Amino acid sequence: MVVAVLEALGMVTPLRISHLAKRYPGGRGLIDVSFSVPPGSVTGFIGANGAGKSTTLKCIIGLTEPDTGLVELFGARAGFAERRRLGFLPEERGLAPRERARDVIAFHARLKGLEKRTAYARADRLLERIGLGSRLRARVGDLSKGNAQRVQILCAIAHQPDLLILDEPFSGLDPMAQAEVQSLFSEYRSSGGAILFSTHAMSAAERLCDQVVIVSEGRTVFQGAVAEVAAHAPHGVYVTCDNDAALLEIVAALDGEAQAFPGKMGEALRWRVLLPQHVPYPALMRALADRQLGVHGFDPIQSDLEGGFWSLAANRKAA
Template identity: 40%
Template sequence: MHENTLHIDGLSKRYGDTVALDSMSFSVAPGEIYGFVGSNGAGKTTTMRIALGVLQADSGEVRVGSRIVDDALRRSFGYMPEERGLYPKQKVAEQLNYFAQLHGLDAATARRNTAELLERLGLSDRAKDKLQELSLGNQQRVQLAAALVFDPQVLILDEPFSGLDPVAVEVMAESLRERAERGIPVVFSSHQLDLVQRLCDRVGIVKSGRMVAEGSVDELRRSGPVLYEITTPATSDWWEPLEGVDLVERHGDTVVLSIGDAPAEGYDDQPLLKAALAAGPVHHFGRRLPSLTELFQEVVSQ
């Protein structure tokens, strides 16, 4: 695999009898956006804090390519924590310049990167304002700028979209896409699964400190329950004689049916269509892939 791939390899962490992480493993390739999702307490933030050196794992390691991550390598990591950690009384541009130089950039490059990022994030007119004078959404944009200003080689973000308005969400999403297009591994956690579905190349679902499902959004959706959406004005429950077919939803003339233990691929849907046609005219018939939200609920409830 590429020498700049981020590897989370077998991380375990316990607090007394509580297992925070249990052999957590995944990889994020350069140019890939990886969605790291799970319920509160599933282990997402613990994993990220270990990757950043804030916590120490009981076992396992974090690597970039074949290099075990040490303090020097972590200086190339951009991190946006869920708990925002900037200086409220310091001016925005001064703060970003400071973080850029703290990560090794010279003063001229730091100023140039700061100006470019503030322009990109729509904050140029707030450069001389104190952070505390900005809205919460704009403060989050500054927090993102702080993670990007020194041109990181790995980007790790914990709930970056939390509390943002739709315009700010798009600005944030486009910034992550731009960094991925430069060949940077990008990993972020989020409870906003519609955004994860739209933005991510691959997704990992975690539960109780373990990775329980992983793959591209399409792979994960196709691995979920087999659902069919059928629109017919038939008033009878025409599907009931069919073995393994159950009603999931009903909206007017449209029903969503689950097909028991049917294989994810290769299911013969013609008997189902024949039964629908026997009950009346069929205006729509097709496979419905579960959304990432539906799949997440299915996986974490098991």
């Protein structure tokens, strides 16, 4: 609703990426990434490791120059002035451990143009807002991992950016801290700010985002509402067992298809098994039991963001 109202008022699109490409030695990078972040929205940015998320974020904030394509911020080609209107939370934590909490927040605000007195007032108010008012002068290295993460989030929003780019913002936060940070983001959004939220946490994206962008193999494969992604979820099961060859035989006999996830769970592979619509999940379970296979995991694919994501990503790889 907020997004629709702001667009109706003719507010400029905070971020628009068109046909972004960036090649690296060895082949990984971007091939064709295009998407936009509407005003006042929370946009989830999702992809498997190596899909191109980090490179895209680097192009947006100016750490990497794309080979081809265009990054537009607030209706103009991205440059220094436009990027001062961004707030960025990197996945890697980089605060100096001996700096005091209020000093480091004020420092980041002053980098974006705030006057010293205003920057410190903003730092103190934000720390009070998230329950760290008694730790204004605590050194970052003396804070818990979760509190240090919250300080770094405040560094990203202290100058009141128009677009907030978050890379795994809830890493290291307990449920109570996550709720406090979500409230902070809601306040930011209600003031008209937009958020690009890069994450592997499907449940968080499903809960917080208006829309999602999915990248796979360096390309955009989807942009739209979370409910639209869920509609792409296939009929199937996630299976982990102790005999991959036997599992493949069973799946083939049921006219299904099995795709192995990268990496193992201990000594066992996790498989994404797609079944014909007329084959119920218990039929696969019975077949596994008849062969006396040790089954370590058997989870039906849900009609949700995660189920739709893997289907869209797998289709990109198959293409």
